[in-house]
């Protein structure tokens with residue numbers, strides 16, 4: 001959905017999602033605010049991206065908006081209405097910034113039952129929530145929005161006079177909506193697949209084009225270009241383009257050093273296509289071939305990743321996948337002489353964290369670290385069809401670590417793919433970008 005080009009309708013699934021949410025929580029009111037606009041410097045804002053839950057429930061991409069869903073007892077339990085608060089149409093502003101939908105568009109195109117101007121939110125909210133048994137609103141995202149919602153709640157409280165009644169409880173919607181977003185519908189899975197295909201292609205091009213002497217920033221720019229060209233609107237998170245020792249910095253964001261022959265390059269980048277993001281990491285030589293030490297470490301990470309991926313199917317758990325990836329890495333660390341002792345002791349004492357300090361994966365969707373509970377009733381939840389997550393083991397030697405053999409220094413390796421659980425197993429959405437050493441060296445030979 002491209003801002004600047006008004007839509008004449010939105011797919012029916014936005015309303016279906018509101019229906020499901022309200023059906024699951026009869027009697028509850030939900031209040032979601034659009035992302036705030038942040039000033040970068042006078043007259044210039046940071047690029048706007050709609051808040052994920054807001055988009056998930058409406059498809060509406062303007063700032064200065066609220067969507068409120070409230071029960072309407074009159075049509076039976078579970079019936080509700082959608083009320084949107086949006087910016088005013090304004091020919092002068094629209095000349096500068098592009099067209100707006102206004103209240104009419106909110107109803108006609110986005111299916112709101114009622115729509116008002118954003119400024120009317122404070123006055124309208126108290127009466128809208130009057131009949132709600134509980135109110136879902138996420139506090140703490142933006143102070144000025146919190147103030148407006150809390151003031152409206154206070155007005156509502158006063159309207160109850162001396163009835164002795166308390167305000168309805170205010171709850172964080174994160175879990176109820178997280179539970180919905182965790183399971184990708186066929187349309188969502190297709191959008192994710194597309195984000196992954198575009199991203200895989202961008203990684204493949206970066207893997208082909210890198211040359212010693214280039215700057216990390218050139219590779220970041222190349223990936224940005226290929227993502228946008230392929231149909232992504234933006235990246236889902238800041239790309240990590242880290243040569244040599246920089247790859248040992250897990251969230252390296254400077255991306256501004258010259259790439260040297262003999263080093264590896266770690267690229268962790270994911271394009272966001274229609275609000276769903278991919279998250280791919282590949283690690284490959286800046287020159288043509290892996291050195292002997294790099295090859296040993298790379299093959300170990302790949303083995304760990306492949307064995308972990310093999311477990312991904314309904315009934316498995318994320319901790320079991322992490323454990324498998326970690327066990328393979330520990331065996332390798334021991335056989336390469338990087339650690340000493342028994343594998344079980346290394347696992348227990350967490351000694352392996354010296355080379356593998358992070359987890360093996362996370363839910364993936366509209367947010368790179370997507371919503372959804374990892375535990376249920378105190379147990380790791382089992383994987384089910386429609387869940388999507390990453391598998392991303394790694395191996396990193398910190399620049400200050402002088403105890404490892406010279407052949408393993410300056411190394412940071414991660415291999416990350418995006419996995420969709422299917423009825424019988426899994427689908428690797430990012431399969432289009434190669435990862436065996438042979439395939440990578442073949443690509444680098446051109």
Ligand code: GLY
Nearest residue numbers: 237268279368392
């Ligand atoms: N790119 C962030 C992550 O891999 O979790």
Ligand code: MN
Nearest residue numbers: 279390392416
């Ligand atoms: Mn990731």
Ligand code: MN
Nearest residue numbers: 268279280416
């Ligand atoms: Mn990543």
